[in-house]
Amino acid sequence: MTEATGIVGEFLSLKADTDADVLAMQCGDFYEFFGDDAELVGEELELKVTSKSSQGQSYPMAGVPLADLTPYLKALVERGYRVAVADQYETDDGHAREIVRVVTPGTFVETSDADAQYLAAVVADQGSGSGSGPSSGDETAYGLAFADVTTGRFLVAGAEDVDEAMTELYRFAPVEVLPGPDVRTDDNFLAQLRERLEARLTLHETEAFAPKRATHRVRDHFGSETVDRLDLPESALAAAGAVLAYVEETGAGVLASMTRLQTHRGDDHVTLDVTTQRNLELTETMHGDRDGSLFATIDHTKTSAGGRLLKEWLQRPRRSLEVLEERQASVGALATAALARDELQDVLGGAYDLERLASRATHGSADARDLLAVRDTLALVPRVVEVVESTSDLADSPLSTVVNRVDRERAADLRETLADALAEEPPSTVRQGGMLKKGYDDDLDDLIERHDELEQWLDTLADREKRQHGLSHVTVDRNKTDGYYIQVGRSAADGVPDHYEEIKQLKNSKRFTTDELEDKEREILRIEEQRGDLEYELFRGLRQNVAERAALLQDVGRTLATVDALSSLASHAAENRWVRPALHREQDLEITQGRHPVVEQTTEFVPNDVAMDSDRGFLVVTGPNMSGKSTYMRQVACIVLLAQIGSFVPAREAEVGLVDGIFTRVGALDELAQGRSTFMVEMSELSNILHAATDESLVILDEVGRGTATYDGISIAWAATEYLHNEIRAKTLFATHYHELTGLADHLPRVANVHVAADERDGDVTFLRTVRDGPTDRSYGIHVADLAGVPAPVVDRARDVLERLREEKAIEAKGGGSSEPVQTVFDVSGGSFRGPANADGGDPESAAKAEPATDPDAAAVLEALESLDVNSTPPVELMATVQEWKRRLENEE
Numbered sequence: 060m061t062e063a064t065g066i067v068g069e070f071l072s073l074k075a076d077t078d079a080d081v082l083a084m085q086c087g088d089f090y091e092f093f094g095d096d097a098e099l100v101g102e103e104l105e106l107k108v109t110s111k112s113s114q115g116q117s118y119p120m121a122g123v124p125l126a127d128l129t130p131y132l133k134a135l136v137e138r139g140y141r142v143a144v145a146d147q148y149e150t151d152d153g154h155a156r157e158i159v160r161v162v163t164p165g166t167f168v169e170t171s172d173a174d175a176q177y178l179a180a181v182v183a184d185q186g187s188g189s190g191s192g193p194s195s196g197d198e199t200a201y202g203l204a205f206a207d208v209t210t211g212r213f214l215v216a217g218a219e220d221v222d223e224a225m226t227e228l229y230r231f232a233p234v235e236v237l238p239g240p241d242v243r244t245d246d247n248f249l250a251q252l253r254e255r256l257e258a259r260l261t262l263h264e265t266e267a268f269a270p271k272r273a274t275h276r277v278r279d280h281f282g283s284e285t286v287d288r289l290d291l292p293e294s295a296l297a298a299a300g301a302v303l304a305y306v307e308e309t310g311a312g313v314l315a316s317m318t319r320l321q322t323h324r325g326d327d328h329v330t331l332d333v334t335t336q337r338n339l340e341l342t343e344t345m346h347g348d349r350d351g352s353l354f355a356t357i358d359h360t361k362t363s364a365g366g367r368l369l370k371e372w373l374q375r376p377r378r379s380l381e382v383l384e385e386r387q388a389s390v391g392a393l394a395t396a397a398l399a400r401d402e403l404q405d406v407l408g409g410a411y412d413l414e415r416l417a418s419r420a421t422h423g424s425a426d427a428r429d430l431l432a433v434r435d436t437l438a439l440v441p442r443v444v445e446v447v448e449s450t451s452d453l454a455d456s457p458l459s460t461v462v463n464r465v466d467r468e469r470a471a472d473l474r475e476t477l478a479d480a481l482a483e484e485p486p487s488t489v490r491q492g493g494m495l496k497k498g499y500d501d502d503l504d505d506l507i508e509r510h511d512e513l514e515q516w517l518d519t520l521a522d523r524e525k526r527q528h529g530l531s532h533v534t535v536d537r538n539k540t541d542g543y544y545i546q547v548g549r550s551a552a553d554g555v556p557d558h559y560e561e562i563k564q565l566k567n568s569k570r571f572t573t574d575e576l577e578d579k580e581r582e583i584l585r586i587e588e589q590r591g592d593l594e595y596e597l598f599r600g601l602r603q604n605v606a607e608r609a610a611l612l613q614d615v616g617r618t619l620a621t622v623d624a625l626s627s628l629a630s631h632a633a634e635n636r637w638v639r640p641a642l643h644r645e646q647d648l649e650i651t652q653g654r655h656p657v658v659e660q661t662t663e664f665v666p667n668d669v670a671m672d673s674d675r676g677f678l679v680v681t682g683p684n685m686s687g688k689s690t691y692m693r694q695v696a697c698i699v700l701l702a703q704i705g706s707f708v709p710a711r712e713a714e715v716g717l718v719d720g721i722f723t724r725v726g727a728l729d730e731l732a733q734g735r736s737t738f739m740v741e742m743s744e745l746s747n748i749l750h751a752a753t754d755e756s757l758v759i760l761d762e763v764g765r766g767t768a769t770y771d772g773i774s775i776a777w778a779a780t781e782y783l784h785n786e787i788r789a790k791t792l793f794a795t796h797y798h799e800l801t802g803l804a805d806h807l808p809r810v811a812n813v814h815v816a817a818d819e820r821d822g823d824v825t826f827l828r829t830v831r832d833g834p835t836d837r838s839y840g841i842h843v844a845d846l847a848g849v850p851a852p853v854v855d856r857a858r859d860v861l862e863r864l865r866e867e868k869a870i871e872a873k874g875g876g877s878s879e880p881v882q883t884v885f886d887v888s889g890g891s892f893r894g895p896a897n898a899d900g901g902d903p904e905s906a907a908k909a910e911p912a913t914d915p916d917a918a919a920v921l922e923a924l925e926s927l928d929v930n931s932t933p934p935v936e937l938m939a940t941v942q943e944w945k946r947r948l949e950n951e952e
């Protein structure tokens with residue numbers, strides 16, 4: 060095959076030099092894609108694919124106009140592609156092309172989405188674990204770095220193990236992850252990354268992660284002093300260095316907007332593992348919708364920066380009483396000062412995203428309209444301060460400190476500079492002039508003046524020509540093809556003077572030019588070109604000026620976002636009768652008339668109380684299917700979570716002891732699709748909780764043990780309860796269908812039973828949604844099956860069967876002297892199941908029913924099993940023995 064030459068050859072050779080998935084190469088006014096890349100964009104972006112031949116071979120080709128590249132880049136990076144962009148530049152002997160940047164999901168600066176867009180790196184800590192890399196045990200620690208090129212945010216974090224690393228990663232939801240060298244070989248970690256995150260995994264060159272090199276880079280960028288002060292582990296520095304290197308190498312050109320190195324410390328924050336963030340539907344529902352999430356419910360922010368901040372609060376609740384009480388006080392003040400709040404929200408409605416604009420200025424992609432947006436947003440600062448300071452509730456609240464933190468003088472300076480420079484309605488291009496005002500620069504003023512004079516001359520030309528030559532129907536105008544022209548109506552066209560040179564005939568008129576007009580035209584074009592160049596230079600200076608104040612813009616942006624997020628919480632609290640929870644560091648949790656923050660929006664919600672303290676730290680929640688157990692427990696978790704972002708909560712009154720983590724384990728239907736058995740998922744989640752929870756945590760367990768055989772399930776639930784109660788001592792709510800577990804309250808001092816009440820009359824069940832103390836007596840599964848539309852014959856038959864079963868139970872129960880159906884209970888002291896009759900020393904026959912192992916053959920088998928030493932018996936012999944037991948038991952039946 061002959062090698063392509065010419066433009067295709069150039070394309071293919073540039074492509075061979077990059078590890079990007081796709082190359083867009085500038086060819087004049089277009090970006091072109093050739094070969095496989097053309098096919099790919101043809102498919103992904105629905106671009107028309109044509110063909111281009113080179114050396115007798117035909118190559119697919121597709122292209123987009125220069126000015127339209129951004130939306131195509133956005134679409135490609137959103138699909139996870141990395142796109143190299145090669146620009147064309149002039150050389151002495153023609154032109155050449157060079158790759159100027161590689162646009163990737165994590166380095167796409169021009170995004171229009173409101174959400175944060177994090178690029179992350181994760182590095183295994185060499186010094187941790189048992190020393191031989193990440194696969195050697197789960198004690199490997201990790202260093203993480205997160206950078207948002209669109210806002211300049213840069214954070215580093217450490218994680219003690221895989222779970223913590225995954226939790227942090229999930230919290231930031233990066234769009235692109237750079238796994239460090241060790242992480243790349245850790246299949247388990249990679250599998251979790253793929254499963255938990257929707258991020259592109261990019262294998263960046265390993266040298267970038269080398270600790271020495273990376274540390275040097277971080278020091279160089281953020282200053283040695285900052286780095287020393289933060290005292291970061293090597294792995295975190297390696298991650299941070301790799302992120303910086305990647306941002307630089309991809310050519311995003313925004314490094315300068317990363318002005319601050321912040322640490323994200325897990326111990327400042329409430330641990331919310333991945334499962335919990337999902338289960339509580341913080342930012343999206345279980346079905347992946349934004350609507351119906353907790354965030355969508357409480358978000359009334361007016362700016363995208365405010366929305367981002369509120370989401371960040373929700374994903375990273377705090378543990379510091381001081382921070383939370385400050386936020387609460389501001390929310391309280393804003394909730395009371397309704398008029399001032401309206402005014403603030405109104406003002407914020409005019410704010411643009413300063414953090415994003417700062418990045419665009421640094422990147423060099425901000426146009427004059429962007430700088431106008433900076434000017435207009437800075438102009439809001441005095442008004443915001445004024446509203447706060449002139450409203451006594453707000454002036455006395457921490458909000459006053461928040462708004463006064465801004466360096467107002469510098470903000471006003473920059474605003475003034477921009478106001479003096481920018482024209483009121485600048486164009487969206489930066490090359491054609493018209494962006495800057497008179498008075499900004501003397502040379503520019505000269506050009507503008509001369510331009511104005513010429514325009515004036517042109518404006519009066521038509522009148523002059525009419526007068527001088529006695530013409531009628533004369534206009535003077537310009538267009539792209541004809542340049543400037545004098546247009547004369549057809550009736551008068553024959554009478555034009557001799558020096559008129561005809562350039563075009565139209566249906567009802569003719570177009571002419573004259574030497575004089577051509578001279579003026581040349582002059583005007585020259586001035587316009589000069590003006591364009593000069594304005595571009597001046598504009599770049601102005602933009603650089605803004606870029607150098609990135610930190611100031613980030614501060615102002617952050618302050619406005621904070622006011623926005625706090626006002627949003629205040630609005631929601633005021634409109635939904637939420638109250639300020641009393642926070643403290645004790646274990647108590649007391650919620651009076653609490654509601655579920657999301658469900659209350661769409662349902663006539665029945666409020667419920669929760670009372671937990673050091674003597675009552677474990678609630679077993681029972682109740683019929685569909686009665687509201689899950690809602691009740693999630694409501695508790697949501698209220699604690701809201702309290703720990705500084706929000707008010709849906710209750711009449713609430714007292715919340717701060718927690719260090721919220722852990723949940725609820726039905727995991729969605730995991731089924733990923734090929735893991737429900738039970739396996741359930742157990743690994745339980746295992747995570749039992750490892751991670753502490754006596755300061757809140758644990759929510761919904762139906763643990765349900766995914767396996769009943770007795771296994773009960774046993775696991777039982778053992779987990781004991782462990783949580785005795786060892787971990789976490790505040791726990793445990794919903795279960797295993798009625799047996801309600802017996803725990805009699806044996807474990809801190810366990811109490813509550814149930815969600817339902818009323819049954821004439822076979823109809825009414826859900827009361829009220830939570831009451833004590834266990835429930837039965838479940839109403841058949842009623843729910845009926846509600847769910849299970850065919851009537853099946854429902855009827857189920858009722859029959861249930862009746863029969865109850866009758867049998869009733870026989871047992873009668874022996875116990877009770878007329879109520881009684882369920883089998885688990886004997887704590889004996890560790891076995893038995894009927895209550897037996898517990899009372901009643902009818903031995905019914906006890907035998909509940910305890911099948913008392914059958915003589917079964918007892919013999921059990922005895923043999925007990926004395927068998929499994930470890931020393933060869934497998935074949937074991938199998939034979941089991942078969943023998945089986946035969947013996949079956950024969951007996």
Ligand SMILES: Nc1ncnc2c1ncn2[C@@H]1O[C@H](COP(=O)(O)OP(=O)(O)OP(=O)(O)O)[C@@H](O)[C@H]1O
Binds near residue numbers: 662683685687828
């Ligand atoms: N306090 C309440 N007020 C009003 N509606 C409620 C309340 N609690 C729950 N609900 C509604 O009742 C329905 C069932 O609630 P939930 O899923 O919590 O029941 P459950 O007892 O956990 O069910 P299951 O045992 O079948 O999992 C939901 O539609 C929920 O919105």
